[in-house]
Amino acid sequence: MIKRLVGLNLFWRTFAWLALLLAGAGLGWLTTFRALEAEPRALQAAQQLGDLVLLSQAALGHVEAIERVILIKSLEQGAAVKVRVAELRDEWQSYDHSPFERQIASALIRRLGSETFVARSVNGEAGLWVRFQAGRDAFWLRAAQEPSASLPAPRIWWLMIVAGATLLGSALIAGLINRPLRALSVAAHRIKEGEYDSRLDEHTLTSEIREVNRGFNRMAQVLAKLEQDRSIMMAGISHDLRTPLARLRLELEMSVNDEAAKQAMAQDIDQLDAVIGKFMDYARPGERTDQALALSDAVAREALAFRDAKQIRIHNRVAPDLLVRGDPTELARVLQNLFENARRYGHAPGEAADVHVSALAQGAEVLLQVRDHGPGVPRDSLPELTKPFYRGDRARTAASGSGLGLAIVEKSLARMGAQLEISNADGGGLQTKIRFRRAN
Known part of the structure; x- marks a missing residue:
């Protein structure tokens, strides 16, 4: 990917690097936010679960055994929790497989007392189970949703907004960076083609670009003056050299009688005239x-x-x-x-x-x-x-x-x-x- 970026022009290279930078910064911000926000939210959920356990404990501790069955069934109807009577043959697994789980379990035990047990599964049924005492009987309460160490995944429309803002911001920044360099490139190309009237903005807000533009304009003025002087000089040289050559040819026709010598001298004069023409062609301006x-x-x-x-x-x-x-x-x-x-x-x-x-x-x-x-x-x-x-x-x-x-x-x-x-x-x-x- 790095090689492909190197092969692009300046605008697209700048755009790609800025897009990667902004996307990486956004991803890093989201990851940091989720890491900092997840633990307080999970502990808050554990606190609410502890309150629910206390309410269930109070409700079940003040009724007779027969009425408890009816109360448990009524609690489960339309509720997001499940309550069942704890038995000696229950098989359960401790809620301590990670530091986060141990933190949740410790918070619940501190909230509910040392006789509380927190399990990740009871009799093969996974979930966050809390075992509490109500009167002389013990009960299991399972939360409908287990606290998580991470936040929910962002919605797709939110990701699309972030991606669109990243691309738009990258394009705007790359355009602002590339605009003075593009103008400089166009002006330099015109100078190369012989158009020395190219001028760049000397009042731009960026001091570095302003100094570059001023230096370029001064260089263009100097080159224009040199080109003008060269054209005048070559025209003068051509005139000053061809005038005596014309006189020599006239003198040759009038004074030399030897045809062989006349022809040889005429060829030398033609050769000198052709060489002058070559110099003029090579030094000709680029219009x-x-x-x-x-x-x-x-x-x-x-x-x-x-x-x-x-x-x-x-x-x-x-x-x-x-x-x-x-x-x-x-x-x-x-x-x-x-x-x-x-x-x-x-x-x-x-x-x-x-x-x-x-x-x-x-x-x-x-x-x-x-x-x-x-x-x-x-x-x-x-x-x-x-x-x-x-x-x-x-x-x-x-x-x-x-x-x-x-x-x-x-x-x-x-x-x-x-x-x-x-x-x-x-x-x-x-x-x-x-x-x-x-x-x-």
């Missing part, structure tokens, strides 16, 4: 939209940018009716980087990259698979591929890469709520699996 997207159309649209069959061939096997939830810009960025990664590394030397794209609906998800037929990567390097600036082994590494392609893929998918898995495919090559949320 996004969430809408239904046709996965096959997105794959076909991004594949148009890779039309050189000597470098890469993309086979789109995604069904046209598969829709996923996501942001169109983020999805385009994911497919661009996956195709570019396959174009660079997913082929044998001197051959074109052969890329197969397929998708399969699985319940509330759509599984997209992008596979190349290159050399793959060592198994121990797979978890490192999505780290910024990480490069795999030489078989999949070119000097022109920025080391940010798969890091951008992972970051974009996280923004869309999708999951990424990279592995070596059976038969060779790298296989990328993406689980999107399915759109109806």
Whole structure:
């Protein structure tokens, strides 16, 4: 049971522990009450029984023997007691099997005199029997109900009221405890998604929660300022770097006559521009939209940018009716980087990259698979591929890469709520699996 409680969220864990605590406290209170109240009630019953014996003794001691029989029968009619004449051949058992019984017997003897006997059964008939003397004869009086050391069991409706109050109180207390933590969890999730305008109540009555909320709000303000500064800085860097690159390209077209040198320099400029674009993509803020997207159309649209069959061939096997939830810009960025990664590394030397794209609906998800037929990567390097600036082994590494392609893929998918898995495919090559949320 403890393991099951650990697996629940905070509200239900708190609710379960409080319910157990309150139920245990209620049970302990009931047990204590019954223990403290049972003995006085039993002694009171013994006192009343002693009074009944004295009344019977007085009634039977002042009548003749013949009239006693009639009196005994009249006493038993409609009464809760039984009276019979004691005989020498009676067999009886002492009422002393427990400390409680001995206490009851002692109380009756003190009340009625030393000649009184208290038995738990007479001639095989169980009950609380009291033997007393009335004149020259002895009699047995049996009580209709034997005093008990415990109280009667509570009624079922009372137990239901206690159980309902316990559950309701536990739910209210757990809700009060969980409410500020839930608000903190929601605000932290919004911060993770890039929404830095989250604010928590700084005027709550609980001082500890108030201090936590104030600290969180200050942290959110600092992060918002850092994000704003980063965006401005990256925009400035992009502008300041691309402006001289544009001038270099213009100077190249006008001044260099050697076509081979011109082409090599143009490729270097394009590479620098692409690296700047990768940095901008990775540092891009997290604003996004969430809408239904046709996965096959997105794959076909991004594949148009890779039309050189000597470098890469993309086979789109995604069904046209598969829709996923996501942001169109983020999805385009994911497919661009996956195709570019396959174009660079997913082929044998001197051959074109052969890329197969397929998708399969699985319940509330759509599984997209992008596979190349290159050399793959060592198994121990797979978890490192999505780290910024990480490069795999030489078989999949070119000097022109920025080391940010798969890091951008992972970051974009996280923004869309999708999951990424990279592995070596059976038969060779790298296989990328993406689980999107399915759109109806």
